[in-house]
Amino acid sequence: MPTAPYLATPGTTPCDPGRTIPLTLHDALDIVAAQHPGQQVHFPDEDERLRYDELATASRRLSAALARRGVRPGDRVGILSPNAPEFLQSLFGIVRTGAAAAPLALPMGTDLADYVRRTQRVVEAAGMTHVVLSHRIAARMRPALAHLGPAVLDSGELLARDVPDGAAPSAVDTSSAAIVQFTSGSTADPKGVVLSHANVWHCARAITAGIRLGPADVHGSWLPLFHDMGLFGALTGLFRGIPLHLWSPAGFVRRPGRWLAQFAQVRGTIATMPNFGYDALLAAVPPADAAGLDLSAWRVAFNGAEAVSPASVAAFLERFAPAGFRAPTMVPAYGMAEVTLVATLPPAGRAPLVEWVDRDALAEHGEAVPVAAEAPGARGLVGLGRAVADMQVRIADGERVRPDGVVGEIQLRGAMSTTGYLAGADGRDLFTADGWLRSGDLGYLRDGELFFTGRLKEMITVAGRNVYPLDVEDAARQVSGVHKGRCVAFADGSPDRERIVLVAETTVTDDGLRAELVRRLRARVAAVTDAAGIAVHLVAPRAIPRTTSGKLRRLDMRAALRTEDTVKR
The missing domain is CATH 3.40.50.12780 (ANL, N-terminal domain)
Structure with missing residues (x-):
């Protein structure tokens, strides 16, 4: 004891x-x-x-x-x-x-x-x-x-x-x-x-304070306990002494709607999942079924571990509002394993905040220039809140701090930060000379609010222009025929040719229909990025590699395509 x-x-x-x-x-x-x-x-x-x-x-x-x-x-x-x-x-x-x-x-x-x-x-x-x-x-x-x-x-x-x-x-x-x-x-x-x-x-302690976790709360999660989001979310609930309901990840993947019905039945108040989990629920629960649920007890729906989509958030709020799901329940957050789990949270009780910025200015000049949501080339970014207790967040290029609205690397410091990786892992660049942890993520601050824009390693440069993979993917996943919106984009990486590569999952098997899908994808991406010569690869459902937490792995998909090309040659 x-x-x-x-x-x-x-x-x-x-x-x-x-x-x-x-x-x-x-x-x-x-x-x-x-x-x-x-x-x-x-x-x-x-x-x-x-x-x-x-x-x-x-x-x-x-x-x-x-x-x-x-x-x-x-x-x-x-x-x-x-x-x-x-x-x-x-x-x-x-x-x-x-x-x-x-x-x-x-x-x-x-x-x-x-x-x-x-x-x-x-x-x-x-x-x-x-x-x-x-x-x-x-x-x-x-x-x-x-x-x-x-x-x-x-x-x-x-x-x-x-x-x-x-x-x-x-x-x-x-x-x-x-x-x-x-x-x-x-x-x-x-x-x-x-x-x-x-x-x-x-x-x-930071999560408990940030969401005002109380004795009446009920934690429910389908995330694997071997993943940081699943593990530390569960431990936070346990240390508060509240009931925990821990489902199987495989069960959620097979039947997301069944999970949501059971979560509602136990009167769950806290749940955590990446953005694709909310998309899965949207795909699995049609409006008529959503209206029959009672989600009024749900008060914190963490959304993190991958980029938070404004379209997903808006669609989820609209679909499940008749079930009692309130806008402030959606809690977009930012974190990473190197800071245990969470680094930023929005204020308790605030509805999701979306800032619309000029896509070209963001990609080309690293400047988040606000525009109207309906403006041509507008890109929506979801606010991820401010630093939680005992943590600090800054945007910097190396050790040079960026001003508000200017993109740089998200850097973190505080009580949840790791002291490093296991011996043998490449952690030489994990910390800056002045002691800040380098996330490898790009973003900017606006009045203390963090906005994530992409990953340093995944930025696409074509003909001297920068393109965010998320912009390409957001455009492509709206095209009918892309299986559950699953697609990844990356740079070809070949020294003799610069182009965007898009890999999209599809259930379409007819050759003619596949050719038409490729044409529509190229047209849609070109319209958004103003880039020509886009290479499109169609693959079967679940062919794109995923991490253990379910995130699509862009660079592994690129490596797989290169291996396939080498074998064909």
Whole structure:
């Protein structure tokens, strides 16, 4: 149990905004388990419930079992588990030993050999000594992981053993590593971000204050717990002592409408997902069905992890307003794994803010010149709020700070910032000389409000002109025939030819109709970008690579096309 000073203020939650001394993850759990022993984490797709006091007890037992298996303070221990009780039991059990938990992505497809190769790189980069494997997937995954190096431990076997839960705990400092969070790899190989207990505590505290998280709230999420948005969102709710409902990501992907109906049924108030999740709900729930839902309890719908689309936001607000979904419920935010999760949030209770700027001035000169929404060449950008508590945001070119309305790199500094990547990862340019974390993202500030415009590595330059991939993709996804609006754009990259490449998923198979779709896509993109010679590739649904969080991977798609061209030659 946590020491007396942490319990000196009865009734305060572990991440109460009034607290100033960080807690370890397991001390925070023990406090909330003592305050709300009967509160539950519900896993609907597994049809299981886990009480807070049961979670604390199980994590102590698992910690003792891990120590007997050789896990020591400073080790890094992998977790391979679906959204199920053993994920959280393993996480808290690992950190109690003084080791750091390293959540591993689950297989996304049928190519298990490729998954094992990618996991091998992650395991080696982290220097993992052990991997705790969910008993639900042990029969399939244990043989595949047997040759990776770390000892593979079955969560069911660890918890089934008669190990006393009263073993002397390791002394764990809040500055020590708690989580090694691997980045999603949307623009590069995944990197292991080292996050301390204090980083995680400050993040939960900032979110709690920023959205005024209270005892009446109910957290609901389908995001994978191995992803930062899913994990730290759930931990924030847990540390506030509220009910959690954690669905399966696969279940959401198969039936988004079913998820929304169940979320409404449990009277969920807090949910988090990337922009494509809101698009999936729009595609799955027609207006007639939307009107039959009761979403009036939903008060915070975080939208982050990828660019927030003004069109998606507007369509979602219109579609679900009859169900009681209010405009201020939509909460666009900005963050990244390197700052634990979130860096900016809009003021509580504010409707989404959209600024319309001249597209050409933004791309060519890096200036956000406001224009009317209906003006030719207008580009809408969603405001992502201001820096949360204990964080700072600036826009700079290197160390030269940009004025309001001028695009530069988004740079961050504060209590949630990592101290760096795991040894061996390329983090030479992670920080500026004056100590700011470089995001690799482009954006600008307007009166303190952050606007995201794109990624540094993904900017397209054609004939000396800059073009944002998002502008190309926003134009293309409106063309009928593009499957669920899924497309990516990037520069060809060849030294002897500069052109925009657009890859779009489609279910169209007729040759004539495909040729017509290519023609319409070229015309639409040319009209928006004023660029000629656009190369269009049509691919089957789900052919565009995705990150573990579901984001489309532009640069991996470019690499795949180059490989295909090489093979054809």
